[in-house]
Amino acid sequence: MTHRTNYSRRKFLQISAAGAAFAAMPAMSAATGGSLLRKATPGFIADVEIEFAAQASQATIIGGGPATRVQSYSAKLLKGPANTLRALPDNYLGPILTLEKGQKVRIFFNNRLHEPSIIHWHGLHVPQRSDGHPMYTIQPGEQYVYEFEVLNRAGTSFYHSHAHDLTAEQVYRGLAGLIVVNDADEAKLDLPRGEYDLPLVIQDRRFDGRNQLQYLHAMPERMMGFLGDTILVNGKPQAQFSVKTRAYRFRAVNGSNSRIYKLGWDDGTALTAIGTDAGLLAKPETRPYIMLAPGERVDLWLDFSGRAVGSRLTLYSLAYSGALPGMHGGMGMMQAQLAQGAKFPIAVFNVNEKVGDSPKLPQTLVPFQRLSDADTDNRDNPIPIALSIRHMRPLLNGLSFSMDRVTDYEKVALGSIKKIRIFHDHGEAGREHTTGMGMGRMGGMRRGGDEAGQGMGGMGGMSMDMAHPIHLHGQQYQILSRNAAKTDAADYSTVKDGFIDSGWKDTVLVMPGEEVNIVKPFQDYKGLFLYHCHNLEHEDLGMMRQYYIG
Missing domain, CATH: 2.60.40.420 (Cupredoxins -  blue copper proteins)
Structure with missing residues (x-):
């Protein structure tokens, strides 16, 4: 009850502070409303x-x-x-x-x-x-x-x-x-519909002996992210699907708090995607496996044509490494019996009926406008999203979330298209972005309150690299590039072939040491739009900021 009471008081103070800040800035007040x-x-x-x-x-x-x-x-x-x-x-x-x-x-x-x-x-x-x-x-x-x-x-x-x-x-x-x-x-496309267009919502949970959900608040577990020991698909454990010898569309959603999945078949058959996050791809993409971080979606074309009636296929989360720092990277949190990066089954598909009619995989899907550096107005000065965990606090650009604060570089013009650089900050990498940029409250006031109290670089303490799924609210964006030069090559090799970066995205997995450049339109709507880590424990700990579009 204390947690809820404290929340209510913090909420009141945040809304009061936000209201004062908005009232002081007519443009902001008009955008946010009263x-x-x-x-x-x-x-x-x-x-x-x-x-x-x-x-x-x-x-x-x-x-x-x-x-x-x-x-x-x-x-x-x-x-x-x-x-x-x-x-x-x-x-x-x-x-x-x-x-x-x-x-x-x-x-x-x-x-x-x-x-x-x-x-x-x-x-x-x-x-x-x-x-x-x-x-x-x-x-x-x-x-x-x-x-x-x-x-x-x-x-x-x-x-x-x-x-x-x-x-x-x-x-x-x-x-x-x-x-x-x-x-x-x-x-216009001949895609699977009706009973052949199915959800695949993947989550992990932990239950006690009376079937009640267990969610722990211990700080080490919150810092790494909650991991359950029971995999649920569409709300049920030990999921099984009865399928016919034809093509299906499965809409896969990672609805877990922090678990990252590496989707792959038990027999090594490649996976084909026709959509990522909130949109169809220009053309299908086939991978040996597909990485799916919290908040990400992928529309899978699963074709059971040619499979014998009575055969079974198991969709796994395959083994990978490097998502968590140090000792946690190999075994996950001690409280979890199912480690981050472990191999385990997700769902079983039983082929139980032979049919002759099935749509064929289209060679092309929908028109697609590819964006590039040339479409942005800041190609040589990208907006930073620096990822760090310091003093037991996950941070973005050295700052925690504050309801009433936006830095100068978080203010973007309506209608603009921006290049954004997402990277891991080790204490010195972000200094170039804070010097002379007037980081502070809305309207240029100095930092304080709920923020980290120090800019990127010079915060001191041990920095921990781990994988972060970064979600930006508002319009989808496109991925320009990934730079893995500072990653652990052995770890990165276990995930690198599973990224589908050719479509529209709103959530991107950034592995330890990795740098990802994206291009994002800020069109149609003014106001405050969040960006944050979609490891939900990190989000609640303050690894969230906001853009002001005006």
């Missing part, structure tokens, strides 16, 4: 209206014992196509939300928990007010109204809790669900 709670906008004519609720509930996860206490989303369709919502039976995961590009959507979110919460529509390009920024977190019994037009192209996204300090545990206890977006370009 009140935290809203009613439906009369002039916004919604094509789809949904009533969402978060509540405590129970679900049967482990058979042969008590139901598991969880937190879950429920939803009721008030207006729109009948296929907008599809519930997964007897499940803690929220209903699958199916949207069409161009639809106007209104969602009434009711918080029926006993603690604050808010929903983030991970992967959707929406206005700040509808993005689930923690400044809009609502208290028990309150309602929040989301309104947005679906601008995304066809692809797979997901929604989850985003209340600061509470995100990791609320997602762990069940507050997440899948989003499917369709559009006209995808409709």
Whole structure:
């Protein structure tokens, strides 16, 4: 209870400070708006209206014992196509939300928990007010109204809790669900549909002897990220799929707090992807395995044509190394029986019926605009995202999250396209980005409060390199390059062939020592948009910042 009380007080202070900062800056105030709670906008004519609720509930996860206490989303369709919502039976995961590009959507979110919460529509390009920024977190019994037009192209996204300090545990206890977006370009393709288009939400959890979720708050475990010892697929352990001798589309989502998966077949068959994060690729990509970090999605083309009826294939997370520092890199956290980088089965596919009709893998998928350095206005001075863990604090650019602070280099012009450099900071690499850049509060005030108190370089203490999945809210971005010169070559060789970097992304896995350059548009919407590590324990510890688009 103390944790929740402290959270409420911190939330009040943060909102008060944010309100003061916004009031002092007319442009910021106009972008963010005044009140935290809203009613439906009369002039916004919604094509789809949904009533969402978060509540405590129970679900049967482990058979042969008590139901598991969880937190879950429920939803009721008030207006729109009948296929907008599809519930997964007897499940803690929220209903699958199916949207069409161009639809106007209104969602009434009711918080029926006993603690604050808010929903983030991970992967959707929406206005700040509808993005689930923690400044809009609502208290028990309150309602929040989301309104947005679906601008995304066809692809797979997901929604989850985003209340600061509470995100990791609320997602762990069940507050997440899948989003499917369709559009006209995808409709032209002969892709698997209906019963052949299936979710593959992968999570790891830990249960006690009474089937209750165990989530530990010990600092060493929080620093590395929570690892469970039971793998769940679509909310169930020991997942099995009955498939026919034809092609399927499986929408794989890494819904774990910190576990990184290396997807691969037990018989060595290559995997084919047709989409990453929130969009289809220009053409299919085939890899010996596919890396999937927390927050990432990949649409898999799994073709069982030619397989004998009665055959079984097992999808594994294959072994890899180097994601965690030092002794943790080889064995994971001592509390976890299933280490980060261990090999283990995810799901079994049983071929049980022979059919003759199956779509063929398209050679090309959708039109794709490739961005480059030349499209950016800062190609020689990229915006930094420096990753570090110092004094038991995970940091971005040497700073922790603060609701009311934006540095000068985090202020970007609406309509601009920026180059961003993501790298591991070892104390000296980031100095060039802090000198003369006026890092501080909104409007150039000096640092203080919840921030680290020291810039990059000169913080002292031991720095730990580990893999970080970096998620940027707002528009998707493209990956320009990866530089592995400072990685451990042996470790990097176990993951390097599993990155699919040719599509639109909103989350990218950055391995220890690696540098990743991306190009990101900042278009359509003004306001504050977060960027953070999607290791959810790191996010709650403050490894999160925000851009102000104005």
